[in-house]
Amino acid sequence: xxxxxxxxxxxxxxxxxxxxxxxxxxxxxxxxxxxxxxxxxxxxxxxxxxxxxxxxxxxxxxxxxxxxxxxxxxxxxxxxxxxxxxxxxxxxxxxx
Amino acid sequence: xxxxxxxxxxxxxxxxxxxxxxxxxxxxxxxxxxxxxxxxxxxxxxxxxxxxxxxxxxxxxxxxxxxxxxxxxxxxxxxxxxxxxxxxxxxxxxxx
Numbered sequence: 001x002x003x004x005x006x007x008x009x010x011x012x013x014x015x016x017x018x019x020x021x022x023x024x025x026x027x028x029x030x031x032x033x034x035x036x037x038x039x040x041x042x043x044x045x046x047x048x049x050x051x052x053x054x055x056x057x058x059x060x061x062x063x064x065x066x067x068x069x070x071x072x073x074x075x076x077x078x079x080x081x082x083x084x085x086x087x088x089x090x091x092x093x094x095x096x
Numbered sequence: 097x098x099x100x101x102x103x104x105x106x107x108x109x110x111x112x113x114x115x116x117x118x119x120x121x122x123x124x125x126x127x128x129x130x131x132x133x134x135x136x137x138x139x140x141x142x143x144x145x146x147x148x149x150x151x152x153x154x155x156x157x158x159x160x161x162x163x164x165x166x167x168x169x170x171x172x173x174x175x176x177x178x179x180x181x182x183x184x185x186x187x188x189x190x191x192x
Binding site: 004006007008034035036037038052055056059060061062063064065066067068069070071072077078079080081082083084085 | 100102103104130131132133134148151152155156157158159160161162163164165166167168173174175176177178179180181
């Protein structure tokens with residue numbers, strides 16, 4: 001199934017910038033970065049639990065958030081892209 | 097139907113920061129901001145075309161991107177949130 005992972009990490013502090021890098025680094029192990037803080041991951045339920053657990057441990061739940069969208073198997077018709085498709089640096093440039 | 101709109105706007109220039117604000121301001125007219133650059137919009141096909149046209153005119157397609165995810169009507173079971181749920185300022189603080 002395709003799982004879309006989106007995140008907001010509050011980067012006002014140095015700790016926040018570090019969390020952001022760590023979240024991004026984990027996500028690239030599970031899927032394709034399609035925007036700066038949006039990843040599309042084709043994975044089974046076990047892998048999904050795994051990445052969710054890892055990300056939950058990295059973020060500060062008072063300041064950051066994660067969202068998971070379960071798009072099922074027929075996800076290709078459900079996605080539309082407009083604009084640039086540049087590849088992303090996992091270190092996360094400060095583009096929103 | 098629920099349409100998820102995600103965007104990346106390159107804010108390296110003043111023009112980019114202005115585009116980012118304009119994109120966010122349009123999106124709030126159509127749905128709920130759930131993360132800094134993620135909106136959930138419950139709307140029909142006509143409204144969806146409308147917002148898409150507006151956003152396409154605002155962004156710089158060489159630098160920015162928009163993604164639309166069509167989550168259908170049974171979207172509530174397809175979404176999971178972890179972490180903070182603070183409300184967002186439409187002016188868009190520089191949080192990724």
